[in-house]
């Protein structure tokens with residue numbers, strides 16, 4: 586079988602959620618947007634719900650509707666994107682809580698679904714989503730009596746604990762929500778690690794659940810094992826792969842493994858990347874192609890049937906370093922061609 590195996594450890598994922606929930610002085614939600622960061626919301630969300638998560642966040646109303654079908658009635662499902670034109674049916678039928686981002690969204694929601702639940706997203710400085718201080722100042726006397734379920738904002742630099750932006754946004758959010766009765770939420774994974782000042786009544790961890798930085802204590806959640814299709818001897822001076830970018834400098838054993846950029850193994854990481862055969866690192870040689878990668882197994886004592894790209898030795902952040910990106914993008918790029926196996930949950 587040439588299909589690579591992606592194992593997703595739901596027990597580790599739930600343990601990561603519980604660890605972040607225990608660090609929160611507030612209740613912890615779970616962020617499961619983008620198909621639970623690419624790991625499969627249909628498996629991830631029910632496991633988290635069984636472990637006690639009662640609040641979930643997604644990016645789009647469509648994701649919220651899918652999540653409602655998965656979770657059934659009960660858990661609160663918040664939508665970061667708010668109430669967009671055409672969303673009213675989804676929001677009503679799936680009992681979603683749109684985080685209203687502007688006066689326009691507020692009017693749209695009040696008109697289409699009067700009395701329906703909603704939350705409010707404030708912009709405390711990131712300039713991405715949410716009402717600006719002046720807009721909120723004008724709206725709050727109208728909005729607060731309607732009983733928002735949650736008032737939230739998002740930190741731009743929470744993965745850098747010493748960044749002055751954190752305290753600045755905390756101050757802005759505290760000012761904007763002074764005297765508010767509704768529960769408040771500011772912290773994602775990074776914000777939880779900044780400490781209790783940032784926790785308010787609800788925290789919103791995402792990446793930490795899935796084993797990524799900045800949650801350094803996260804248990805690894807994903808393992809990716811890739812089968813070796815063929816092994817060959819390559820003499821000094823011979824080349825491997827498209828463009829002849831790698832030339833053997835010694836008599837080499839080169840294995841061709843069954844994964845490539847179509848599986849989310851970014852082509853750009855080629856020259857820095859390696860895989861593991863047991864404990865032995867095997868450098869990638871030549872270009873990453875769509876379905877295949879060459880690796881150097883000369884130093885491996887016993888020729889492997891499969892090699893590990895993600896697992897105990899190398900995390901999503903290791904790969905992110907090779908690709909010049911972040912663990913979030915490695916996770917959400919993981920391909921659809923893998924044999925996905927879930928452990929526990």
Ligand SMILES: *Cc1c(COP(=O)(O)O)cnc(C)c1O
Nearest residue numbers: 616739773774789790791792793
């Ligand atoms: C994605 C997201 C989160 C989760 O962030 P992590 O860094 O993955 O923990 C929380 N809040 C908002 C608004 C987000 O967009």
